[in-house]
Amino acid sequence: MSVTSVHKDPAARTMTITSEFAAPVGRVWRLWADPRQLERWWGPPTHPATVIAHDLSPGGKVSYFVTGPEGDRMTGWWDVVAVDPPTWLAFEMGDPNIPAMTVRVDLAELPTGGTRMVIEVSFGSADDMDLLIGMGFEAGLTAALTQTDALL
DSSP states (O other): OOOEEEEEETTTTEEEEEEEESOOEEEEEEEHHOOOHHHHSSSTTTTTTEEEEEOOOOTTTEEEEHHHHHEEEEEEEEEEEETTTTTTEEEEEEEEEEEEEEEEEEEEEOOTTTTEEEEEHHHHHHHHHHHHHHHHHHHHHHHHHHHHHOOO
């Protein structure tokens, strides 16, 4: 089913994307925990990701790049703040061209046996939020999440 809602709260400087999947929590967790699976959905369809380093422990780092349609590469990173497999993950995220943001991922079992995934992105300022959403961050992350159904 993938993305069910996107909620932006400018006062709190947050964007929350909720998705639902017909897969158990442990299986959805592997989308984040397995770098090869992460590569298959993290970038939007037109910008596939390549994971260079992947350490989901507190203090760990995930480094990657996405490749655009013309072959251009943009690097990105996560600094892992906290993690409790298979239910949540928190990290700071950024790249050399954008302000850093904080991301929290929560996975919860649905009564149907599926999983609800809530991704909350916190921006450093209202200006950062406006800039990043204007640059297509919301559209890019939503498009990336549509690729997860095929993996599950």
